[in-house]
Amino acid sequence: MTTPIVAPAGLKNVIVTDTELGDVRGEEGYYHYRGHDAARLAATVDFEDAWHLMLFGSLPGPDGAFRARVGALRALDGRTVDLLRATVRPGTEPMHALRVALAALGLGDRPLMDLPEEERTAAALRSATVTPTILAAAHRLALGEEPVEADPDAGHAADYLRMATGNTDPGDAAALQTYLVATIDHGFNASTFAGRVIASTGSDMASCLLGALGAFLGPLHGGAPSRALAALDEIGDPSNTREWVRGKISRDEKIMGFGHAVYRTHDPRSELLKGVARRYDSPLVRQALAVESEIEAAINELKPGRRLYANVEYYAGVVMSEVGLPPSMFTPTFGVARVVGWTANVLEQVRQGKIIRPSARYVGDLLQ
Incomplete structure (x- = not known):
């Protein structure tokens, strides 16, 4: 019989899998994305560059193809806008609206384990590209304002800031982009781990992201x-x-x-x-x-x-x-970055093909 391993509370310092996506070295005060110093990346590259690195393992070429691909996917279809109009009320938290919208967009999606790699990647890109558009639209609708359409030619960070606040200042967009790149991924935090647990079952992309969102909404994490x-x-x-x-x-x-x-x-x-x-x-x-x-x-x-x-x-x-974002948009803005990390982790976990199924130690009473 295999001897159980008793893990510390919170799984602190427990390594649960291998990953090629990144690492956090707490004693050194250092973290990276696929071997690239993440803080240095945040100070030097565009959000789309770091995104490409996380998904495909390399920085993109100079042709701008990935930025164009992301920009073309950022717009919302009419049904999603109608859903947001029907759902969002004054005071509605944008992250709650995102949860509803991603669930609706995932209707009919097949399990990731049944999809070829290119279709899994397409599902990851679709979810991550529309996230800032959904959040900005929900924010504006909660204020009684009309959503702003996405600009496929704009940078991801700049377009999110414009859609959410109307701010088009390049310096503010650059400052926000630095923050977004810096927070794409950070090891096996609670939301990333939650998403990977669901991905380990072979589930669909929307279900994985909704699980990650649930963890992220906790005040000790995304809030x-x-x-x-x-x-x-x-x-x-x-x-x-x-x-x-x-x-x-x-x-x-x-x-x-x-x-x-x-x-x-x-x-x-x-x-x-x-x-x-x-x-x-x-x-x-x-x-x-x-x-x-x-x-x-x-x-x-x-x-x-x-x-x-x-x-x-x-x-x-x-x-x-x-840069002009109100406190109600701090967690959503964090989410704009972290959804890229979640999707990259989901794709990696599905490729491993092993369900995460730990054990628990019963400490309650035994009835005779």
Whole structure:
């Protein structure tokens, strides 16, 4: 009989499979996409380039064919727009609308295990390309405004920002693109793992993405950027920071935007986005920089030896705010990037052809 392996809570540090998509090295403060330094990619390439890398294993050529392919798929068909009009009400969260729309788009889809590779890839591209268009349309409809049609000739990041906010500033689009590239993938986080579990059954693309979305909607995952920005509102003047931190620690409350499940040093994504934020030199940016230093010092003072650094969510909210996205669109914007990582992981998992089926240890009462 095989001896069971008892895994730690949360599967912390447990390797569950092999992957060629990327890796997160927490002790080093480093992560990559297929061997390419992800933070460096975010600072130097377009979103479509990183997308091509994740799906096909290489950066695209200079002909722009992949960008054109993605742009042509970004528009919504009339039925999806009608569904959004019938579904979205004032206050509807865009991610909830995305869940409905992706489910509808997946009606009749065949299991991925029954499809040839090119059809699986087509399903991945179709879902990821329409995601920003759906989210932008849902956002506008919730505000009582009309959706904006996609521009097939525009870059993915720039078109999303335009459709969601009307902002066409190239500098803001570039700042947003840096954020999006930096957050495409990040190891076996909860949503990626959830999507891969469903993919391991051979299910269809929509089902895999809906599972990932369900995990992503949790406030400890995709909902973190808006909560980190809300903390800055609570603190106000940076001089209030240490007292605010003391209150959080005394109540054993999480300090949103600080600490990470993997990194034991500075989060490279946070450091990257801090540099992006500095370009704006706004009151919000100056406050965020000052508060970050105060929070780190306060934690070091109150909990010696426990170093907590700003994570990606802290400066993500600042950057998204600076480009004109409201807090209600922070999680959806995160989703615009992460759906690319999800689809790449789903495709890889289906190719492995092995269902994920762990065991649980019963600790309840035994009835006689």
